[in-house]
Amino acid sequence: MPPSIAPCGARLGRLPIMSALLIATLVCGNAVPRALGAQATPPATPPATPPATPPATPKTAAPLPSVTASTAAPAEPTIIPFANFYVAGGQAKFDVSGMNARFNPSNGFYALSNDGYVAGLGFYIPIGGLMAGLEYDMLDMGYESTPNGKTDILKATTVTGRAAFRLLSTWNLTVHGDLQLGAGVATVKFRDRTGGASLASSTNPTWDDILLKPGTESEMRGTFYFIAPGFGVDYIFLKDAKAQRGFTLGFQFASSLAPHRTAWTYGGHDVFGAPDGAPVGSQLRITLGYGGFKLDR
Numbered sequence: 311m312p313p314s315i316a317p318c319g320a321r322l323g324r325l326p327i328m329s330a331l332l333i334a335t336l337v338c339g340n341a342v343p344r345a346l347g348a349q350a351t352p353p354a355t356p357p358a359t360p361p362a363t364p365p366a367t368p369k370t371a372a373p374l375p376s377v378t379a380s381t382a383a384p385a386e387p388t389i390i391p392f393a394n395f396y397v398a399g400g401q402a403k404f405d406v407s408g409m410n411a412r413f414n415p416s417n418g419f420y421a422l423s424n425d426g427y428v429a430g431l432g433f434y435i436p437i438g439g440l441m442a443g444l445e446y447d448m449l450d451m452g453y454e455s456t457p458n459g460k461t462d463i464l465k466a467t468t469v470t471g472r473a474a475f476r477l478l479s480t481w482n483l484t485v486h487g488d489l490q491l492g493a494g495v496a497t498v499k500f501r502d503r504t505g506g507a508s509l510a511s512s513t514n515p516t517w518d519d520i521l522l523k524p525g526t527e528s529e530m531r532g533t534f535y536f537i538a539p540g541f542g543v544d545y546i547f548l549k550d551a552k553a554q555r556g557f558t559l560g561f562q563f564a565s566s567l568a569p570h571r572t573a574w575t576y577g578g579h580d581v582f583g584a585p586d587g588a589p590v591g592s593q594l595r596i597t598l599g600y601g602g603f604k605l606d607r
Contacts, residue, residue, distance in 0.1 A: 388605065388606040389479045389480065389481065389603055389605060389606075390436050390479070390603050390604050390605065390606050391436045391439075391441055391476045391479050391484045391486065391603065392434075392436070392484045392544055392546060392558065392601045392602065392603050393433075393434065393435045393436060393601050393602060393603070394433060394434055394544055394558050394560070394597075394599050394600075394601035395431075395432075395433040395599050395600055395601060396431065396432060396433070396558060396560070396597040396598060396599025396600075396601075397429075397430070397431045397597065397598055397599065398428070398429065398430045398431065398432060398445065398447070398562070398595040398596065398597045399427070399428065399429045399430075399595065399596060400427070400428055400561075400562075400593070400594045400595035400596055401425070401426075401427065401428065401592075401593070401594045401595075402425075402426050402427065402428040402447075402449050402451075402589060402593050403424055403425060403426070403566070403589065403590055403591035403592060403593065404424055404426060404449065404451050404464065404466065404496075404587065404588070404589055404590065405424065405568065405586060405587055405588055405589075405590040406421070406422045406423070406424045406451070406464065406587060407424075407585075408585025408586045408587065409421075409422060409464075409498070409585050409587060410422060411585065412517060412518060412521060412585065413462075413521070416522070417460075417518075417521040417522055418456060418458055418460045419454070419456065419460050419462045419500065419521060420454035420455070420456055420460075420462065421454065422451060422452070422453075422454055422462060422464050423451060423452055423454075424451070424591075425451075426449055426450050426451035426452060426464075427449070427450050428447050428448065428449050428450075428593070428595065429447065429448055429450075430445055430446050430447030430448060430468075430595075431445070431446060432444055432445030432446065432470075432472075432597075433445075434472060434474065436603075439475065439476060440473065440474065440475050440476075441472070441473075441474040441475070441476065441486055442471075442472065442473060442474075443471070443472040443474070444469070444470070444471055444472070445469070445470045445472065445490075446467070446468070446469055446470075447467065447468045447470065448465070448466075448467050449465060449466040449467070449468065449494075449589070450465055451464040451465065451466070452464070458503075458504075459502065459503025459504060460500070460501065460502050460503070460524075461499075461500075461501040461503075462498065462499070462500055462501075463497075463498070463499040463501075464496065464497070464498050464587075465496070465497050466494050466495065466496040466497065466589070467494055467495055468492050468493065468494035468536075468589065469492060469493055469494065470490045470491070470492035470538070471490065471491050471492065472488055472489070472490050473488075473489050473491075474486040474487060474488045474489070474542070475487055477541070479603075481548070482545055482546055482547075482548065483543070483544070483545050483546075484543070484544045484546075484603075485541070485542070485543050486541065486542050486543075486544075487539075487540075487541045488538075488539065488540045488541055488542055488562070488564060489537075489538075489539050490537070490538040490539070490540065490564055491535075491536075491537055491538075492535070492536050492537075492538065492589075493533070493534070493535050493536075494533075494534055494535075494536070494588070494589070495531055495532065495533055495534075496531070496532040496534065496572065496587050496588070497529060497530070497531055497532075498529070498530045498531075498532070498587075499527055499528070499529045500520060500521065500524035500527070500528045500529075501524065501526065501527045502524050502525065502526065502527075505525060505526045506523065506524075506525060507523045507525060508523055508524060508525020508526070508528060509523050509525075509528070509576070511576065511577025511578070511579070512577065512579070513579065514576075514579045514580050514581070514582065515576055515579075515581060515582070516581065516582045516583045516584075517530075517574070517581055517582070517583050517584045517585065518583065520576060520581070528576070529576075530574050530575065530576050530581060530584070531574065531575050532572040532573060532574040532575075532584070532587055533572065533573045534568055534570065534572045534573075534586075534587065534588035534589075535568065535569070535570050535588075536566045536567060536568045536569075536588055536589050536590075537566070537567050537569065538564035538565060538566040538567070538589075538593060539564065539565060540562060540563045540564030540565060540593075541562075541563060542560060542561065542562040542563070543560055543561055544558050544559070544560035544597070544601070545558065545559050545560060546558050546601060546602070546603070547559070554602050554603055554604060554605075555600070555601070555602030556600070556601075556602065557598070557599070557600055558597070558598070558599045558600060558601045559596075559597070559598060560596070560597045560599075561594065561595065561596050561597065562593075562594070562595045562597065563592070563593070563594055564592075564593045565591065565592055565593070566588075566589040566590050566591060566593055567590065568586070568588030568589065568590055571586055572584065572585075572586045572587045572588055
């Protein structure tokens with residue numbers, strides 16, 4: 311073989327080997343990426359976020375039952391009407407028409423007024439759904455005086471029993487209807503500045519005899535009875551929502567009737583021909599006191 315052909319043959323002999331290596335490299339290079347692609351770990355899924363919990367609603371205390379509900383609902387306690395101890399003051403009327411008809415120029419006395427003032431004290435307490443009480447009052451009807459020095463004065467005291475029923479009872483307020491039965495004593499004094507003759511207290515005089523001869527002072531006392539239907543309102547001031555006692559403010563209205571005649575005496579002896587005299591008409595009192603109530607369970 312000529313020398314020029316030998317190198318060429320050697321080159322040709324090496325060509326298939328190199329081609330095989332090149333093909334193997336290409337095949338292996340393509341296989342590795344596919345293997346890696348198959349074994350690749352998928353991206354991690356982020357953990358699921360739990361649903362947000364709504365904020366807790368703050369608990370509020372259940373409202374206390376209203377007074378209306380407590381009085382209406384059978385399951386709630388019933389409010390018993392107030393017990394009240396009080397002082398009273400106000401306006402009063404007194405029937406003086408019969409007395410004034412006896413005053414004339416011959417005896418020289420002026421007519422009395424039928425309007426006056428009243429002051430007193432009393433109490434009432436609940437008994438079941440009713441209220442019972444007692445009141446003592448002093449009435450001042452004033453006086454009249456003439457230029458000649460003659461004066462007539464009228465005053466009275468009364469004791470009144472009360473039977474009442476509640477119209478409305480709440481935590482602070484009681485409204486009640488009243489029926490009052492009372493008795494009293496009226497005192498009439500006749501004075502003469504100049505003095506003069508007076509009747510002996512041991513006699514049974516007439517009303518006109520006393521007016522003609524009052525002396526320095528003559529006094530007559532008359533006993534009367536009366537009935538007075540009406541109503542009252544009392545409000546209690548409590549220092550807090552749990553209190554059941556406190557100061558009270560109220561008013562009472564009544565209309566008095568006197569069905570019996572007034573029995574007058576002079577020095578302990580009966581007076582003949584005496585006129586009537588008793589509380590009549592509208593009577594208005596304002597009361598200030600201290601009281602309280604309880605719950606009936």
